Amino acid sequence: MCLSVPGKVVEIQNNMARVEVGGVIRDVSMDVCPDVVVGEYVLIHTGFAIQKLDEKEALETLDLLRKMAEIQ
Amino acid sequence: MKFIDEFRNKEIAQGLIRRIFEVSTRPIHLMEVCGTHTVSFFRYGIREMLPKHIRLLSGPGCPVCVTPNQDIDLAIALSRRDDVLLATFGDMMRVPGSTSSLQKEKAEGRRIRIVYSPLEALRLAKENPEKKVVFLAVGFETTSPAIATTLLQAHDEGIPNLHFLNSQKRVPPALRALLESEKVQIHGLILPGHVCTILGREPFEFISKEFNRPAVIAGFEPLDLLQAVWMLVNQIEKEQASVENQYTRVVRDQGNPVAVRKMEQAFEQDEALWRGLGWIPGSGCRQGSFQFHGRPPDRGGR
Numbered sequence: 001m002c003l004s005v006p007g008k009v010v011e012i013q014n015n016m017a018r019v020e021v022g023g024v025i026r027d028v029s030m031d032v033c034p035d036v037v038v039g040e041y042v043l044i045h046t047g048f049a050i051q052k053l054d055e056k057e058a059l060e061t062l063d064l065l066r067k068m069a070e071i072q
Numbered sequence: 073m074k075f076i077d078e079f080r081n082k083e084i085a086q087g088l089i090r091r092i093f094e095v096s097t098r099p100i101h102l103m104e105v106c107g108t109h110t111v112s113f114f115r116y117g118i119r120e121m122l123p124k125h126i127r128l129l130s131g132p133g134c135p136v137c138v139t140p141n142q143d144i145d146l147a148i149a150l151s152r153r154d155d156v157l158l159a160t161f162g163d164m165m166r167v168p169g170s171t172s173s174l175q176k177e178k179a180e181g182r183r184i185r186i187v188y189s190p191l192e193a194l195r196l197a198k199e200n201p202e203k204k205v206v207f208l209a210v211g212f213e214t215t216s217p218a219i220a221t222t223l224l225q226a227h228d229e230g231i232p233n234l235h236f237l238n239s240q241k242r243v244p245p246a247l248r249a250l251l252e253s254e255k256v257q258i259h260g261l262i263l264p265g266h267v268c269t270i271l272g273r274e275p276f277e278f279i280s281k282e283f284n285r286p287a288v289i290a291g292f293e294p295l296d297l298l299q300a301v302w303m304l305v306n307q308i309e310k311e312q313a314s315v316e317n318q319y320t321r322v323v324r325d326q327g328n329p330v331a332v333r334k335m336e337q338a339f340e341q342d343e344a345l346w347r348g349l350g351w352i353p354g355s356g357c358r359q360g361s362f363q364f365h366g367r368p369p370d371r372g373g374r
Contacts (some may be wrong), residue, residue, distance in 0.1 A: 001107065001108070001134040001135050001136050001161070001163055001210075001211070001212070001214075001215070002106060002107075002108055002134065002135075002212060002214040002215070002264060002266040002267065003108055003266075004214065004266050004269075006074070006075040006076065029189075029191060029218075029221065031221045031330075031334070032217045032218075032221060032328060032330045032331035032334055033328070033330070033331075034330060041073075041075055043266075043269065043322055045214055045215065045218065045266065046161075046188065046189045046190060046211075046215055046218045047188060047189025047190070047191050047192070047218065048189070048217065048218040048221065050214065050217065050218075050266070050269055050270065050328060050331060051269045051322055051323075051324075051328055053075055053321055053322060054320070054321050054322070055073050055321075057320040057321040058073060058075060058078070058321035059073070060320070061299075061318075061320060061321060062078055062079075062084075065084050065087075065088065065295055065299060066084060068084075068087060068088060068091055068299075068302070069083065069084040069085075069086070069087020069088055069090075069091070070087055071083050071084060071087060
């Protein structure tokens with residue numbers, strides 16, 4: 001039920017955005033996620049963007065995991 | 073960066089499992105609070121890969137499975153009224169009430185519409201001004217901001233025929249009740265990443281401060297879950313208890329304050345009945361000052 005998917009914002013008009021999820025474009029409300037610009041990724045749940053994804057944090061997590069797993 | 077495939081890397085997963093085996097010495101019970109975590113653990117076969125003495129317990133689950141009979145019964149009763157159009161998330165269709173389910177009722181011709189977003193219920197209300205559109209509002213904090221925003225929008229736009237049958241639930245009070253009653257011993261908690269996306273870390277700090285248990289906010293991909301298990305095992309082995317955040321690419325410490333504000337504007341905390349858990353203080357919500365958008369009044373003409 002709390003399933004949410006990441007998607008890339010391709011267009012924003014007022015409080016609605018067109019977001020690409022796995023090659024499909026969805027209309028998504030940006031009402032609770034106002035500070036997003038085109039090109040950024042958001043997490044989508046029931047037609048709403050609920051948070052902006054942080055690429056820097058994602059890369060840091062992956063870097064840490066690679067180190068933990070001893071993979072270069 | 074697609075934010076999915078990168079977190080399904082098999083080599084890294086194998087490395088993380090080795091780390092867990094190295095650090096884990098004692099039998100422990102970890103609870104995953106969220107049903108989507110339970111699904112991920114099964115889908116990726118993670119349970120079988122972990123040391124045998126780490127037992128994963130499924131927690132309260134999801135807002136669908138904790139919806140009590142009485143709310144389903146009420147939704148069914150409303151769907152039988154010819155002035156009502158009932159809108160619901162698809163997940164609710166099969167949930168049994170006392171004598172029927174929404175799926176059975178739909179098959180018998182009741183006006184029940186499956187919606188993906190509460191905004192679709194608002195659209196139905198605009199398209200069917202002669203009907204009372206009742207949205208069966210279920211959800212944890214992940215979903216509540218969407219429901220709240222829709223309610224506030226209906227209010228602002230003066231759409232009088234959208235009603236909310238409110239069965240939303242709040243996660244932190246349920247976890248408190250669980251830890252207080254604790255029939256099963258829990259050594260650490262895997263916290264629901266998308267509820268925490270909205271609420272942030274602070275509402276969960278009581279788990280470590282008051283109950284002296286470690287907890288980790290986790291994402292939903294295999295590497296997220298393995299890292300979360302490792303973080304919990306590590307804390308337990310060192311006899312530490314803090315609330316850590318594994319899901320940093322999504323969850324900020326302060327959550328999503330805009331979303332929280334919408335929830336607070338639209339709803340007030342209330343007692344709620346959970347299927348399987350009973351009444352839990354503060355774990356539900358009611359509609360505050362927006363009563364006219366609540367349950368439709370008993371039939372008084374169409």
